[in-house]
Amino acid sequence: MWDYSDKVKEHFFQPRNAGPLDGANGVGDVGSISCGDALRLMLKVEPETDVILDAHFQTFGCGSAIASSSALTEMIKGKTLDEALKVSNQDIADYLDGLPPEKMHCSVMGREALQAAVANYRGEVWSDDHEEGALVCKCFAIDAVMIEDTIRANNLCSVQDVTNYTKAGGGCSSCHEGIEEILAQVMAERGESFNPGAQPKEEAPKGGMTNLQRIKKIEAVLESVRPQLKRDGGDIELLDVDGKTIYVSMTGACAGCQMEALTLQGIQQKLMEELKEFIKIVPTKAGALSRASCHV
Amino acid sequence: MSGIYFDNNATTRVDPAVVEAMLPYFTEQFGNPSSMHSFGNKVGLAIKKARMQVQELLGAEHDSEIIFTSCGTESDSTALISALKAQPDRKEIITTTVEHPAILTLCTHLEKEGYKVHLLKVDGKGRLDMDEYKKLLTDQVAVVSVMWANNETGTFFPVIEMAELANAAGAMFHTDAVQAVGKVPLNLKDTKIDMLSVSGHKLHAPKGIGVLYLKRGTRFRPLLRGGHQERGRRAGTENTTSIVGLGKAAEMAMEAMHHENTEVARLRDKLEAGILAKVPRSFVTGNPENRLPNTSNIAFEFIEGEAILLLLNKFGIAASSGSACTSGSLEPSHVMRAMGIPYTAAHGTVRFSLSRYSTEAEVDRVIAVVPEIIAQLRKLSPYWDGDGPAAEPEKAFAPTYA
Numbered sequence: 083m084w085d086y087s088d089k090v091k092e093h094f095f096q097p098r099n100a101g102p103l104d105g106a107n108g109v110g111d112v113g114s115i116s117c118g119d120a121l122r123l124m125l126k127v128e129p130e131t132d133v134i135l136d137a138h139f140q141t142f143g144c145g146s147a148i149a150s151s152s153a154l155t156e157m158i159k160g161k162t163l164d165e166a167l168k169v170s171n172q173d174i175a176d177y178l179d180g181l182p183p184e185k186m187h188c189s190v191m192g193r194e195a196l197q198a199a200v201a202n203y204r205g206e207v208w209s210d211d212h213e214e215g216a217l218v219c220k221c222f223a224i225d226a227v228m229i230e231d232t233i234r235a236n237n238l239c240s241v242q243d244v245t246n247y248t249k250a251g252g253g254c255s256s257c258h259e260g261i262e263e264i265l266a267q268v269m270a271e272r273g274e275s276f277n278p279g280a281q282p283k284e285e286a287p288k289g290g291m292t293n294l295q296r297i298k299k300i301e302a303v304l305e306s307v308r309p310q311l312k313r314d315g316g317d318i319e320l321l322d323v324d325g326k327t328i329y330v331s332m333t334g335a336c337a338g339c340q341m342e343a344l345t346l347q348g349i350q351q352k353l354m355e356e357l358k359e360f361i362k363i364v365p366t367k368a369g370a371l372s373r374a375s376c377h378v
Numbered sequence: 379m380s381g382i383y384f385d386n387n388a389t390t391r392v393d394p395a396v397v398e399a400m401l402p403y404f405t406e407q408f409g410n411p412s413s414m415h416s417f418g419n420k421v422g423l424a425i426k427k428a429r430m431q432v433q434e435l436l437g438a439e440h441d442s443e444i445i446f447t448s449c450g451t452e453s454d455s456t457a458l459i460s461a462l463k464a465q466p467d468r469k470e471i472i473t474t475t476v477e478h479p480a481i482l483t484l485c486t487h488l489e490k491e492g493y494k495v496h497l498l499k500v501d502g503k504g505r506l507d508m509d510e511y512k513k514l515l516t517d518q519v520a521v522v523s524v525m526w527a528n529n530e531t532g533t534f535f536p537v538i539e540m541a542e543l544a545n546a547a548g549a550m551f552h553t554d555a556v557q558a559v560g561k562v563p564l565n566l567k568d569t570k571i572d573m574l575s576v577s578g579h580k581l582h583a584p585k586g587i588g589v590l591y592l593k594r595g596t597r598f599r600p601l602l603r604g605g606h607q608e609r610g611r612r613a614g615t616e617n618t619t620s621i622v623g624l625g626k627a628a629e630m631a632m633e634a635m636h637h638e639n640t641e642v643a644r645l646r647d648k649l650e651a652g653i654l655a656k657v658p659r660s661f662v663t664g665n666p667e668n669r670l671p672n673t674s675n676i677a678f679e680f681i682e683g684e685a686i687l688l689l690l691n692k693f694g695i696a697a698s699s700g701s702a703c704t705s706g707s708l709e710p711s712h713v714m715r716a717m718g719i720p721y722t723a724a725h726g727t728v729r730f731s732l733s734r735y736s737t738e739a740e741v742d743r744v745i746a747v748v749p750e751i752i753a754q755l756r757k758l759s760p761y762w763d764g765d766g767p768a769a770e771p772e773k774a775f776a777p778t779y780a
Contacts, residue, residue, distance in 0.1 A: 094688060100758050111760070113777035118701075118710060118725050119682065120777040122760040140760035142722070142775075144684035144701065148758060198778065210778060 086145060087179035093149035098156050103138035108203025110195040112210070119143030119188065121151050123195035125158075127203050132162045139195075146178075146185040153177045154192040163200050169193065183223035187214055218260045221253025226264060233268045241265070242282035245360055252360030296357065297323055303356050304330070307349055311336055318349070321366055328353065329366045381694040382740045386580075387529050387557060387673060387731035388698055392623070393582040399626040400584070403619040411616055412607065421618050428625025435628040436574070436591055437565035445590045445608045446621050450556040450577030451480040453590040454523070456601040456612070457552040457573040458484060461521035462493065463599040468520035468549070474498040474506065474535070475716040480575075481523055481554055482712070494518075500716050503665040504533040511540065515547040522551050526558035526574075530700055530713045530729055531664025532673030534558075538569050545570035550596065556580050556588075560631035561638050561670055572596040578620060582733075583627035587620035634734050642732050643671035645741050649730060650674040652745035657752050659767060663719060663727060672733060675700075677719060678726040678752050680761035680771065686728055689751045695744055700727040722761060722771070 086094075106124035113120035119142060126136040137159050139151040153174055158166040171189035175181045181189060194210060201208035215227030232238065232247045241261050245252040251261050266276040291299065297320075304318055311317055316336025321329040330349075332342055339345070342365065350363040383391070403424065409417030411425055426441075433441045447453045458471065458481070471488065473481055475497045485495045496514045498506050506524075515522070522544045524535050541551040552573040558564075559574075560581035566574065573596065578587035592598055592611070604613030631638075654660055659679040678686065683699025690697055700711030701724075709715065714724035730744070756762040761771040768774035 091688075094685070095692070097758060111775060111777040118721050120760065120775070122775060122777070140758055140762075142680065142725075142759050142761060143682050145688045147682070148685060208778070 084145070084182050084185065086149075086182070089153075089177075089179040090146055090149040090181065093152040093178065094145040097139075097148055097152040099136075099138045099152065099159075101138060101140065103136060106138070108199045110198030110200070110202055110208070112191060112194045112198050119147040119191060121147065121191055121195045123151070123154070123192075123199045125199050125203060127163065132164070134158050134161055134163065134166055143188070143191075144185075146181055147188040147191065149178055150174050150181070150188040150192040151195075154196060158196065163203070166196060167200060169196065183220050184217055186223050190214070218264070219248075219250035219253070219257045222249040224248050224250035226260075229261065229264050230268055233265060234271075236283075237272070238283065239265065239269060239274070239276070240280045240282045246282065247358075249354060249358075249360055252354075293323075299356055300328060300353060303349070303353050307352065311345070314339075326359070326361045328361055328363045330363060331367060332365055381696060382743060383696045384730040384732055384736065384740070384744065385696045385698050386733040386736075387532075387729065389579045389585065390582045390733055391735065392579075392584050393627060393630060395630065396583055396623045396626045400619045400623040403622050407618075411618060412605070424622050424625075425616060425618060428621045428628075431625035431628040432576070432589055435559065435564065435632055436576070436589075437563075437567055438591060439567035440594055442609065443566075443592055443594055445592055445612050446616060446624075447588040447590050447612055448586055448617065449588040450478075450554065450575050450580075451588075452601070453575035453577075453588045454478075454480045454552075454554055455484055456590050457575065458488070458521055458523060459601060460597075460599045461550045461552065461573075462488070464597040465520045465550070468518055470494040470496065470514075470516070470518045470520060472496045472498065472511070472514050472519055472522040472524075472549075474500065474524055476500055476504065476528055476530075476713045477523070477525055478529055478554055478556075481525070498524075502718050504528060504531050504663070504713070504717050505665060506535060508536070508539075512543060515543060515549060517548060519544075519547065519549040522549055524551075524553055526553050526555035526562070527670045527673075528664065528713060529557050530711060530727075531675045532557070532670035532731075533664040534562075534668050534670070537571065541570040541572075557670060557673075560628075560635075561672060563635055566591060566593070578624040578627065581627050581631050583624040584620050587617055587624045589624070637734055639671045642734060642736065645736055645738065646672055646674050646730075646732050648738075649732075649741045649744060650676065652741070653748050656745070656749040660752070661723075663714065663717065672736075673729065673731045675727055675729045677714075677723040678728065679723045680759045680767055681726045681752065681755040683726055683728055685755050686726065686751060689754065690728075690747070693747045693751075695747060697731075698729050700729070701725045 103124035103126060105126050108125035108127055110123045122140045124138045125134050128135050137155040139155055141148050141151045157169055157177055171193040174189040174192050198208040215225040217225050218229055229244055229248055229250055236247060238244055241251055241258050244250055244261050251258050269276050301320060304320055314335055316334040319331045321331055336342060346363050346365060353361055407421055409421045411418050411422035429441045429444045432444050471485060471493055473485055489495050498511055500506060524537055524540055526537050527534050537553045544551040550572045553571055554575045556575055556577035559576045572593045574591040576589035579585040598611060600611050602613045607613055607616055653676060661677055663675045663677050683701030687699050700714050710724040714727055760775040761767055
């Protein structure tokens with residue numbers, strides 16, 4: 083069974099704003115091919131102010147599709163259309179305290195229904211611009227189409243390349259066979275054959291970052307989370323960067339805090355997004371690193 | 379544990395008598411059956427007994443035709459790969475579009491290795507076209523693998539007749555019978571079936587034990603090589619406790635065979651009729667005339683299966699669905715698609731599978747709960763309008779698919 087958050091369950095069992103909406107003046111009908119799910123979002127917009135007075139939904143879909151639809155209607159009511167359009171699929175997932183990776187497309191469908199409904203209200207035609215494929219990497223929710231496109235666009239030829247560019251395969255590594263198959267297929271299109279021993283491309287997408295630039299970027303990410311940590315009486319310090327391993331020291335109230343692992347996980351995720359590569363964050367006591375090297 | 383468990387095609391509870399039979403083999407009877415001393419000898423005798431109990435259930439001619447494996451999937455893989463390795467000149471496989479992934483995923487993989495796989499189509503009721511089958515049976519076919527009963531709909535395939543045809547064409551015949559064993563009387567000695575897969579946990583034995591039936595004289599190449607266990611046909615120390623458990627479960631399945639085909643079938647029919655009578659726009663999938671006695675697969679149009687299961691679960695009722703969402707795959711059940719069931723119904727299929735533990739009271743309770751769940755979800759469905767489907771539902775709601 084899916085590991086749904088309590089918030090997802092709650093919105094599924096008691097959906098808000100379900101059913102037809104009388105007087106709706108903006109309607110968006112979209113479907114997600116990945117699940118066969120489909121959603122009709124109905125908006126009642128005040129023409130003078132562009133404020134969404136009411137929003138209802140009807141959904142043909144699974145638990146998380148219904149919960150995402152319900153959450154979306156709650157999130158956009160009272161907003162102007164322009165404000166509402168700023169709601170991202172990640173915002174919908176966050177509102178529900180997260181969705182399983184296989185189910186993220188439910189939140190994407192919600193976001194698309196919103197775009198479609200607004201376009202309908204404004205008399206525009208909405209066309210979808212993204213295609214979704216079979217989920218390959220469950221750690222980072224990367225699908226086959228995304229991997230194929232990235233391989234094609236960057237002439238990639240190794241699993242490590244794919245991980246560097248998309249993060250796919252950078253976690254538990256169970257999907258490497260699947261990634262190799264996609265590589266073989268796309269490389270065949272350009273007349274090459276996949277060679278498991280191929281070296282990854284030299285300039286990985288650190289965006290051509292030098293070591294110094296990379297470390298500065300890491301510092302910047304840590305700086306951005308520092309206020310939050312300080313609010314809880316703690317802090318974080320960068321000790322060393324060794325390839326893909328980033329050593330940090332948690333100080334103050336953060337050291338040994340029960341939430342330490344969770345906090346680090348969040349920071350690691352943020353670092354990976356910023357650096358666009360797979361990295362590992364390792365908590366270490368200051369001074370431990372130099373000592374450790376003596377034992378080598 | 380309370381709750382209504384109508385998901386016995388997924389797995390079954392281990393019968394308490396089976397657990398009791400197994401327990402001594404965890405503790406005092408811990409020996410390795412290969413050992414020379416008496417610790418091993420007694421366990422060896424227990425395995426011998428279990429082998430004969432399974433032989434009896436399958437109607438096999440010899441107990442040496444029973445090979446214990448770790449699960450149904452291992453039996454399936456062993457059978458197909460053995461048939462290909464033993465007949466290197468034959469490069470083709472015939473199977474069906476509605477097999478379990480244990481066969482289909484393997485065949486997809488074998489295709490990449492250069493084998494030709496023919497998938498037999500099914501009609502709207504899940505039946506095969508025997509003429510199509512006969513045409514494909516050439517001297518290039520190494521093995522035919524056709525399931526005895528479909529896990530989603532319970533529909534039977536005519537495997538005994540198909541085995542005769544395969545035999546006449548010089549091809550080996552394998553059947554994945556994990557859903558049929560224990561529910562259908564078997565007499566393999568009178569058939570041309572060369573190989574048959576059994577899964578213990580589908581018949582009240584534990585998970586992690588399976589059987590490959592291998593007719594004497596069938597050419598064989600082991601999947602696992604090593605020690606002399608199972609006469610060298612499946613190396614690896616025996617899962618003694620589970621083998622003993624499967625033996626006991628096989629004996630009990632023989633005793634319950636009549637009950638399974640009368641009382642369980644009656645309860646299933648009552649459940650199905652009760653739901654269909656109260657829920658509009660619902661129908662049975664597969665072939666109701668020719669299927670397992672315990673299985674009913676019902677399509678509820680215009681709603682989605684995972685949502686149905688989540689609400690059923692709230693009432694303590696366990697079932698399963700062919701919707702895409704429940705598996706995390708892109709498509710609804712390949713079985714439903716193969717039968718041409720439209721998407722708006724295929725996503726809303728629910729499988730109820732009973733067992734000899736199912737009761738009349740449970741059936742009555744499910745009949746009472748299901749209609750309100752379906753009505754509740756249809757209220758949320760864009761294809762539904764008030765008390766019935768929107769006029770021309772496919773036109774009333776035609777979303778932009780992405």
